[in-house]
Amino acid sequence: MALYLKTSEPEKVMQAFKASVGDIDQPHDGARWLRPKDSEYITHADPEWAYKSWVLPSVRQGALLFNIIRPEDRYVSVKAYAAYHAELVGTLMDAGLAQPLDIKMSSRCADGDLNA
Template sequence: MAIFVTTQTPKKLLSAIKQAISEDDVATWSLHGEDHFTHSAEQWARRAWFKARIEERRIVFNIVPPKGRIVSRATYGIYHGRFIEMLLNHFDDQFENASATAMPTVNDRIRSRTATDE
């Protein structure tokens, strides 16, 4: 599952997201390193990370699991839904479209889910 954010200014938007997180304007996400985001709510913290990648006219956020673990369906859904929610609440004037894929993409660092993954 990946999040695709279409924008005329992907570098500027990614910088604004990082700044808002570092200044606590966005309290529900934290930044790790240069380009890894994780949910900061205690229940969901560090269950996964999004790794940001700039492409022409968009930012792609691929999901990365904790070392040696997989991402559960619940975490999958919460992370993608809440990240897009954060974008809409704080940056709606800086992008045209945000969408999430239903299944992992080639750049997500997880294996495909099965019915028993939770």
């Protein structure tokens, strides 16, 4: 289940998104996502959802892609997918971007997702 954000300024949008990501060992106030040091993967900052899945954000030509990556020890539940997608959309909406958001989400595993 991937989330795609079509945008004419993917680098700018990614920088705005990264402001919501805190260090997993020392999260800042308002961090909605947490990242371990030396990792591209992020997890939900809410203790209820943290570590239930990982997200791999990437910049594509004209888009951002957020892939779901399962933890090594379990599959990602449908509820966790929903929580992660909702938080991604909320984070992007709160980023203060002037342009409208053109978001698409897959309801099944997509290229780049790891849940098998």
